[in-house]
Amino acid sequence: MTQFKRPESALVVIYDNQCRVLLLRRDDDAQFWQSVTGTVEAGEAPIQTAYREVWEEVGIKLDPVNMPIQDCHTVNQFEIRKRWQHRYPPGVTVNTEYVFSVCVDGDLPICLTEHTAYEWLSKDAAVKRVWSETNRLAIAQFVPERA
Template sequence: MNSQWRIPESALIVIYDDAGQVLVLQRNDDPLFWQSVTGTREVDETPCQTAQREVFEETGIDIAALHYQLIDCKKTNLYEIRPRWRHRYPPDAAVNTEYVFALQVAVAQNIELTEHSAFLWLDKNQAMDKVWSPSNKEAIMLFVPDQPAMLNFVSDT
């Protein structure tokens, strides 16, 4: 595959906090497009590795360093690649395979934006209304618990 093209596979990571607030991000290239963390799989990466990398790149959250647990939702979506983004993929690629993950973080988790213009913490219903893609809405509905359990951290001391 030509190295200039993206692999038509991605990870979608729904991030929510102990209070059940869902993180949504506003795209730089489309101010009406809000989403969870998402990104394309790179060569030699597993979907889980893609999810961990994308969470760090887009939010600054280092899952391993903070002792968070990335949850593989065992859900895969297929969707048509938006026509405005199709030039990024090989000519025969029209469908993307999306692997869904969830991540619970502490309330007031620091977010460092690098690829988005804004972020919001919204309740589950507001987040489902705000995000653009149907697969993102479904992931929030299915994988954000109505009452998240409080995180237990293991002390390194």
């Protein structure tokens, strides 16, 4: 039996103290750049998803005490790309996305597991590069301006 994805996800905008944004290129679409994102699993709170996905996708183990992920208190809904709708239960066309952000040391090693490339970009360049409108808005709103 096919396991469908839940139409709930966490988006984690990662930036460093120079206000550069970490973007990842998807392995199934070379034109699709994004922040860390992943499905909220059954029994998991969105903040737990955020910590898990940062670890799984880029290999950064965040400590909720010393390097906490910030809940941006933003929830988006967006239409799931038609090419990915088969991954969700029949009739599901909308995803609910919980937005988070975190500032990390830009020199931390990045270990990709689900993506083909990463780049640290200026806030403006990142806004222009990401595919998703909700990702664009999250970067614009939650990454500070460079001092």
